[in-house]
Amino acid sequence: DTGVSQDPRHKITKRGQNVTFRCDPISEHNRLYWYRQTLGQGPEFLTYFQNEAQLEKSRLLSDRFSAERPKGSFSTLEIQRTEQGDSAMYLCASSPTGGGDTIYFGEGSWLTVV
Amino acid sequence: AQSVAQPEDQVNVAEGNPLTVKCTYSVSGNPYLFWYVQYPNRGLQFLLKYITGDNLVKGSYGFEAEFNKSQTSFHLKKPSALVSDSALYFCAVSPNQAGTALIFGKGTTLSVSS
Numbered sequence: 682d683t684g685v686s687q688d689p690r691h692k693i694t695k696r697g698q699n700v701t702f703r704c705d706p707i708s709e710h711n712r713l714y715w716y717r718q719t720l721g722q723g724p725e726f727l728t729y730f731q732n733e734a735q736l737e738k739s740r741l742l743s744d745r746f747s748a749e750r751p752k753g754s755f756s757t758l759e760i761q762r763t764e765q766g767d768s769a770m771y772l773c774a775s776s777p778t779g780g781g782d783t784i785y786f787g788e789g790s791w792l793t794v795v
Numbered sequence: 796a797q798s799v800a801q802p803e804d805q806v807n808v809a810e811g812n813p814l815t816v817k818c819t820y821s822v823s824g825n826p827y828l829f830w831y832v833q834y835p836n837r838g839l840q841f842l843l844k845y846i847t848g849d850n851l852v853k854g855s856y857g858f859e860a861e862f863n864k865s866q867t868s869f870h871l872k873k874p875s876a877l878v879s880d881s882a883l884y885f886c887a888v889s890p891n892q893a894g895t896a897l898i899f900g901k902g903t904t905l906s907v908s909s
Binding site: 685687714721722723724725726729737772774781783784785786787788789791 | 799827829831836837838839840841844846885887889896897898899900901902
């Protein structure tokens with residue numbers, strides 16, 4: 682499978698705990714994106730990387746959220762001190778570069794905060 | 796503000812009939828336009844995109860979309876719907892600037908009855 686891979690697919694955590702999601706993009710894709718999707722809504726942009734550089738962050742990405750892409754390959758999204766409002770699907774996507782390149786999405790990581 | 800509107804929450808069509816899922820956008824410049832489909836509890840699958848050129852774009856699974864600059868629309872169409880087309884469809888726009896991530900509409904649920 683050469684698509685975007687996300688792990689874990691599902692995570693249930695207690696409020697206040699930290700969680701981390703991992704994303705492996707399509708090989709040789711320079712750009713990697715994180716989105717959040719809640720029920721009944723379209724995906725909302727969180728942040729993106731060009732290789733290892735984090736180039737843009739949405740105002741949705743509060744101080745409790747941090748994303749890294751240390752070697753320009755896989756990426757992690759960590760949420761600290763989770764809140765019930767963080768319950769959502771976190772989507773990772775990648776593209777070769779920017780502009781009009783097609784952005785390919787992973788299957789998503791579902792987070793439920795109880 | 797840049798935005799994408801999908802005016803219909805749900806579209807119902809009988810199998811074999813043509814279908815249209817509407818999308819309008821509000822961005823500056825010349826945007827790149829995309830359609831994605833999402834099946835339950837899955838990530839987004841790319842259907843087609845408009846970058847430049849012919850206003851009628853053909854994509855996967857027999858779908859096509861027509862770009863209309865004067866009406867700022869990018870409606871998704873298919874001549875003959877299948878029950879298996881039933882899913883959630885998202886229109887997305889990327890302003891014509893290197894590095895800007897996709898802005899999604901809220902989605903339209905397509906229901907095709909047999």
